[in-house]
Amino acid sequence: MSKTTNYRHYIASDKWRNSPARLAELAASKDRCRLCFEKGTAAAPLEAHHATYERIGDEAIGDLTALCHRCHVEVTSMLRRRRYQRRRPRRADVLRLRDTRHSFIDPTRH
Template identity: 60%
Template sequence: MAQGGEGLVYAAYIASNRWRTNAARVRELAVAQGKCRLCAEQGPLEVHHRDYENLGDERDGDLVALCARCHREVTSFLRRARYRPRTPRRADIPLLRDVRRPLVDPTR
């Protein structure tokens, strides 16, 4: 299973029974003992993929158990780092008006 460009495949996999019963995922949750691996808070955990090389055939070390807050922060950090080097694209739309010029009443 590949992640790049196949977001629907990834989403379907994460929602599947295959993911819920994945041996590496189950072991990671057991080792975490209900505590987030970053902040150590007790509570419901989510399992984060460290990378997607073995997506669908995850191994020990590919996954880490995190609370929802830490999972969101780690994912946001990684996305920012991934997309930071890219130059933003601009729409090819001509400027209609230079807003620095004062408006003029054409009827005067």
């Protein structure tokens, strides 16, 4: 199983739903998003964002942050952008792009 599949399984599991760290964070936030203070509802429950994946499956209380879905999406894409920003362009990437032996477009396909 891939890392992503494992993660998806875990997030859908009872173990995650009943995680003491997750329940403690939701209670500590008084069921409000930590960023926009929107209250979680049955239709749009709060989500627990992993500030660290160090203890995934056995999270400690500070590992999670209660967020509404909208803020969670924002935070996740912001972190992803930041990660890509940190990634230095490598010479090999450019050389691969310039290498005309491998065409990205297959002229025989329509």
